[in-house]
Amino acid sequence: MKTNIEAAEGKLGILIPGLGAVATTLIAGVEAVKKGIAQPIGSLTQMGNIRLGKRTENRFPKVKDFVPLAALNDIVFGGWDVYSDNVYEAAMKAKVLEAGLLNAIKAELEAVVPMKAAFDKNYAKNLVGTNIKAGTRYELTNAVMNDITSFKEKNNCSRIVLIWCGSTEIYYEASEIHESLEKFEQALINDDKRISPSMIYAYAALKLGIPFTNGAPNLTVDIPALIELAKETNTPIAGKDFKTGQTLMKTILAPGLAARSLGVKGWFSTNILGNRDGLVLDDPDNFKTKEISKLGVLEDILRPDANPELYGDLYHKIRIDYYPPHGDNKESWDNIDIFGWLGYKMQIKINFLCRDSILAAPIALDLALFSDLAKRAGMSGIQEWLSFYLKSPQTAPGLRPENDIFKQLIKLQNTLRHLMGEDLITHLGLDYYQELVDVL
Numbered sequence: 316m317k318t319n320i321e322a323a324e325g326k327l328g329i330l331i332p333g334l335g336a337v338a339t340t341l342i343a344g345v346e347a348v349k350k351g352i353a354q355p356i357g358s359l360t361q362m363g364n365i366r367l368g369k370r371t372e373n374r375f376p377k378v379k380d381f382v383p384l385a386a387l388n389d390i391v392f393g394g395w396d397v398y399s400d401n402v403y404e405a406a407m408k409a410k411v412l413e414a415g416l417l418n419a420i421k422a423e424l425e426a427v428v429p430m431k432a433a434f435d436k437n438y439a440k441n442l443v444g445t446n447i448k449a450g451t452r453y454e455l456t457n458a459v460m461n462d463i464t465s466f467k468e469k470n471n472c473s474r475i476v477l478i479w480c481g482s483t484e485i486y487y488e489a490s491e492i493h494e495s496l497e498k499f500e501q502a503l504i505n506d507d508k509r510i511s512p513s514m515i516y517a518y519a520a521l522k523l524g525i526p527f528t529n530g531a532p533n534l535t536v537d538i539p540a541l542i543e544l545a546k547e548t549n550t551p552i553a554g555k556d557f558k559t560g561q562t563l564m565k566t567i568l569a570p571g572l573a574a575r576s577l578g579v580k581g582w583f584s585t586n587i588l589g590n591r592d593g594l595v596l597d598d599p600d601n602f603k604t605k606e607i608s609k610l611g612v613l614e615d616i617l618r619p620d621a622n623p624e625l626y627g628d629l630y631h632k633i634r635i636d637y638y639p640p641h642g643d644n645k646e647s648w649d650n651i652d653i654f655g656w657l658g659y660k661m662q663i664k665i666n667f668l669c670r671d672s673i674l675a676a677p678i679a680l681d682l683a684l685f686s687d688l689a690k691r692a693g694m695s696g697i698q699e700w701l702s703f704y705l706k707s708p709q710t711a712p713g714l715r716p717e718n719d720i721f722k723q724l725i726k727l728q729n730t731l732r733h734l735m736g737e738d739l740i741t742h743l744g745l746d747y748y749q750e751l752v753d754v755l
């Protein structure tokens with residue numbers, strides 16, 4: 316049965332805490348696509364297709380023509396940052412996109428000026444910006460809510476979504492103040508420093524019933540208090556950490572090795588990058604947050620517990636080094652020690668010269684559009700079907716995350732089919748094409 320989905324009428328405001336490399340690449344990209352001077356490559360919502368019905372039916376529409384998503388022309392961007400550069404200036408500094416492209420959309424980019432950030436330097440020590448709000452945690456939350464409502468009015472938006480593209484915060488774990496909404500709200504009033512800045516934005520959004528997705532590895536909405544708030548206000552949430560670069564490759568390759576029952580003894584991954592993200596990750600406390608997010612992937616796909624002969628001895632090591640000359644053009648190396656028939660050893664080497672924000676921007680766009688769709692479709696709480704985009708997917712408590720990108724894609728596509736009242740695809744086929752085989 317088709318779900319009743321509210322139409323995507325009017326403008327969609329995408330509000331972004333953290334107008335750095337990823338966010339400016341996203342905004343500039345959407346503005347360039349609107350002008351017809353570039354293509355939204357890497358975005359499943361804009362470029363991807365989805366098979367519907369039986370293979371004999373030959374139905375393969377574009378995702379954006381199948382589900383009612385906001386049109387790119389209806390998007391308005393805004394955001395917050397601890398630096399006061401407008402998006403044109405920030406994009407020029409990030410050096411992801413060429414000046415020629417940025418100059419062609421200069422007016423649109425200059426119009427996006429960051430609002431003052433809800434910030435606490437203890438969460439990202441290497442940042443020195445001054446575009447910062449003053450106040451207690453409680454006051455900051457109210458100020459962010461005011462920012463959101465006045466942005467919505469001023470820009471005549473019918474809907475808003477938030478997506479965290481801020482720096483990775485230092486490593487922290489959930490504590491008792493994160494356990495329930497009541498405790499969290501009391502901690503806000505007490506100005507408890509265990510509430511991270513990203514949680515302030517998340518709380519403000521969810522309180523207003525606005526979807527929130529998290530592109531960084533910090534916990535943010537992955538705490539019981541904010542999951543509770545999301546359910547209470549019927550709001551979708553998703554996190555954590557955009558799946559780009561090296562982890563994208565890992566979740567493509569590891570399922571293939573596991574599918575062929577090939578053993579993996581070691582996986583050494585190292586990266587060098589020189590953007591502001593790299594600078595923040597140069598602090599060991601911030602790196603730890605990223606490391607934990609990246610480490611879980613292989614274990615979840617290979618399941619050493621269920622397959623000790625093949626994966627029981629797996630040694631997984633990850634390094635990230637800050638190397639300014641590379642800027643946003645991250646370079647990663649993977650050495651993978653595998654073994655096959657009778658235990659014979661083999662090696663795979665990957666050297667990926669990627670562009671971090673070029674891979675992350677379309678993910679941010681899709682997460683924003685899909686979280687808006689989810690809200691209009693009446694879905695709330697953790698949106699596991701968006702795991703496809705995330706390195707460390709948030710799941711219902713007690714469930715293992717699914718990190719295999721192919722299973723994640725099937726889940727995403729089946730969710731869309733389900734929403735639109737189409738048959739789910741099992742790839743069995745025997746129920747309808749056996750007769751074609753028998754004819755031969």
Ligand SMILES: NC(=O)c1ccc[n+]([C@@H]2O[C@H](COP(=O)([O-])OP(=O)(O)OC[C@H]3O[C@@H](n4cnc5c(N)ncnc54)[C@H](O)[C@@H]3O)[C@@H](O)[C@H]2O)c1
Binds near residue numbers: 336397482483530590
């Ligand atoms: N680029 C990628 O491929 C990729 C992949 C996965 C995850 N991420 C994550 O996405 C986030 C953004 O990455 P980036 O490359 O754009 O980093 P970036 O450093 O260029 O941008 C982050 C911006 O967030 C701002 N910021 C920090 N704390 C803030 C706060 N409390 N409020 C408002 N602004 C704040 C910083 O000033 C900075 O401008 C990072 O957390 C990164 O780890 C990026």
